[in-house]
Amino acid sequence: MTAEDQPLLRVRGLEKVFPVKKGIMRRTVAQVRAVDGVSFDVGKGEILGLVGESGSGKSTTGRLILRLIEPTAGSVELEGQDVRALRGEELRKTRRDMQMVFQDPYSSLDPLATVADVVGEPFQVHFKMTRKERDNKVVELLEQVGMGSHHLRRFPAAFSGGQRQRIAVARALALEPKLIIADEPVSALDMSTQSQVVNLLLDLQERLGVAFLFIAHDLSIVHHASRRIAVMYLGAIVEVGDAEEVYARPRHPYSEALISAIPVPDPQAERDRTRIVLKGDPPSPLNPPSGCRYHTRCAYAMEICNTVDPEPTPTVNGGTVSCHLHTSGPMLNGRPISQSLRNTSG
């Protein structure tokens, strides 16, 4: 493979098992398979959206990529370098290339540090810079995220949620990363502020060529901002593909349900639509279902789904779907559910 078509980030078979401990002896009484065999690529300068229900393993995936926690199995490569094999200086360099922005702008910033400290800290850690040099850099970064230099000596408490999220983004940008993992960067923000932050991410991707793993549960925003979308359910990616394909013509029954659940701001469309109301609750990751992990809630479940875990089937443009509908039963072979099942399932 040449350097040209090599993806920026390559994740293969990523797994994380957390022990569940109980009692004063902290004995391990069970195991949570939070991430259970996740594989995907992020291209250079690409925005990949990662969506799924609460507890499906999105944040854990992000933290594994950054090695904030150690994977149980699997590999993470940044520009062909196995991140898990790196040590010392090389690990530090790779860490600079990947940064994270967290969901909650209210708790992710140190309340006692000024904007200059928060945004400038990475310079202090990675380079020996004078305070003056650092401040100049911080002002540049604040400008990148649309904030004036007069904010330099102010504390996080003085800022609105959207401004704090900008500060967090400025800090993530400090070391000129190639990839930013943004974990629900707009979920805690108000409607009018959400669009400000989404626009900022789009600008940075365009101007600086930064790639993003954009984790969110709001599918309409993810669809809008991302080139491709990966859908997670109970620790696994069940479908990945071109954003428009996944959104408009989902191949996996769970993607279909997830998309049909989004309320749209159009009363007539809301009256006309048929919603797929999922039965039951998400199963516990302590005790995931056998076979296809979605079979307990799937409207299309067949005999085989109870026992056999479906393998990925290619869809279009390099997308994949993991569902038996594509390989047995109706044999969709990667085609959208809507086109192929309309006549058979009503």
Added chain:
Amino acid sequence: MTDVTPPGDPAPLLSVTDLSVGFKGHTETVTVVDHVSFSLRAGETLGIVGESGSGKTVSSLALLGLLPASARVTGSAKFDGRELVGMPPRKLRDVRGNDISVIFQEPMTSLDPAFTVGNQLSEAYRNHRGGSRRKALDRAAEMLRLVGIPEPQRRLGEYPHSFSGGMRQRVMIAMALICSPKLLIADEPTTALDVTIQSQILELLKSLQAELGMAMIFVTHDLGVVASVCDAVSVMYAGQVIEESPIDEFFSHPLHPYSAGLLDSMPQSVAKGERLRMIAGTVPPPSRFPVGCRFHPRCKYVVEACTTTPPELDSVEGDRKVRCIRHAELTLEVAK
């Protein structure tokens, strides 16, 4: 409008007029809800939307007499012929259990972890309706079934922590509905939930409403949710109602520049990948509400007069209201 009450029915179930709430600070009283008015009829759902801090929760708590002692509440809230503002706490508690129920945003804090779900549901029923424990437990099981919890009899004996977030929210709904209220106030009941669970709960509330004929006030900041459950919407900005409209009119041609800005900032109003439209600036805190029109520092239609004259909430087109001095001359387009 739903078909429960014919449009134009002269007697609203709830009519709120000039409701204001101030909180006593160290030096002065800060008014956070300022002359809020709205009304709704039986069987109808009113959405209250607005950004965080705009006064949605304080308005609904004020109706129920649930604000702390530091709050000063004035104005009127007539419910089914009775005045709620200034009603003695004991009588108000009666109204709250029997005729008006509330669902709050965070389900775990609203259920008592020390008692079984069956205990809490049946006590809620007995407190207001009396009767035997046996009968109350039967009613509780019936409610759990109605909100879609499998094996309700067995579940009655379990504690809240063994329910998932979505199920706890359904238990809260069962609790709120067990006395068949005439009015349900739901304050962001689905904001903390996943979209799939949110859609279960919205469908559930709609079908229960059709079955029981109750009115709902739905506090939310999600315009998609408004389009899906409400008949009319009241938009709040900086403690004031700035527009009240039936939803079809609201979504097709909003009257207030702030409403138009909110609709415009949704991803649906631009092509995929394009920059989203934004309302510049941020919502000011109550101690710094601007003079004149409170929205003027962020409004793209601002003129000199807006910075000095506070606009009134004017009635237009029969059943719509708007607080903007330029509403008659502005035509606000919303992209589709």
